[in-house]
Amino acid sequence: MTRSVFELFDLKGKTALVTGGSRGLGLQLARALGEAGARIMLTARKEGELEEASADLQAAGIDTRWIAADCAREEDIRRLADQTLARMGEVDILVNNAGAAWGAPAEDHPTEAWDKVMNLNIRGYFLLSQQIGKRSMIPRRQGRILNVASIAGLGGNPEGHNTIAYNTSKGAVITFTQALAAEWGRHRINVNAICPGFFPSKMTKHTLDTMGDELLKNAPLHRFGDDEDLKGACLLFASDAGKHITGQWLAVDGGVSCIAGG
DSSP states (O other): OOOOHHHHTOOTTOEEEEETTTSHHHHHHHHHHHHTTOEEEEEESOHHHHHHHHHHHHHTTOOEEEEEOOTTSHHHHHHHHHHHHHHHOSOOEEEEOOOOOOOBOGGGOOHHHHHHHHIIIIIHHHHHHHHHIIIIIHHHTOEEEEEEOOGGGGSOOOTTOOBHHHHHHHHHHHHHHHHHHHHHGGGTEEEEEEEEOOOOOSTTHHHHHHHHHHHHHTOTTOOOOOTTTTHHHHHHHHSGGGTTOOSOEEEESTTGGGSTTO
16 A cells, blocks of 8 residues: 555654754754654754754754754764764755855865865765764665755856855865765665755855845745745655655755756
């Protein structure tokens, strides 16, 4: 007998590790997984923000713990994997979300800033996927990996949006997703990516203040992303509802990426 839609999306008994999970998109993704029944391990750099986010999720009835770690540092990634597996047992769902951006014209972009963005946005994704994949998912022949990319990874920017390192790193996340899906499909591990468009946050306040009207004008739906807009895509890729989907990316951007030259 086939399962119902509700059963396919049910994550009860699953454990999810969410990086960059203390605020913004990461917290939205963690909330979606928790509301579907998963236990959540949050990680980010700042303990205070993790405590606040964890308390918020627990108040909503979600079993949540946290570990402070910097996913740009290999030693922190190893410690994060060690402690998560020790405290939570097997990891069924890995959400690679922690990221950084840097704005500067390409001709003047500092190399140290380039390295900072690359280390967190793509190297960190690879190293944590390697740790969790090798130690938890591959031995059990099951797992879901969700990488947060961006529509910035689909190409260049309009004039004045000087984020070449960020765009390059997110383009690498999309290719990494496809390559890992192709390699780990034999282990029954699904690897997919979400490409968000513009979601207002504290970190994007300057962009919103200076270019908000332009961004809205270029979005077919004429709206920004909100605190619910990533939930559906997250659950599709993390649950059995998406068990036959791997190596794919999905833009959640109000239609911006469907416009030629957008």
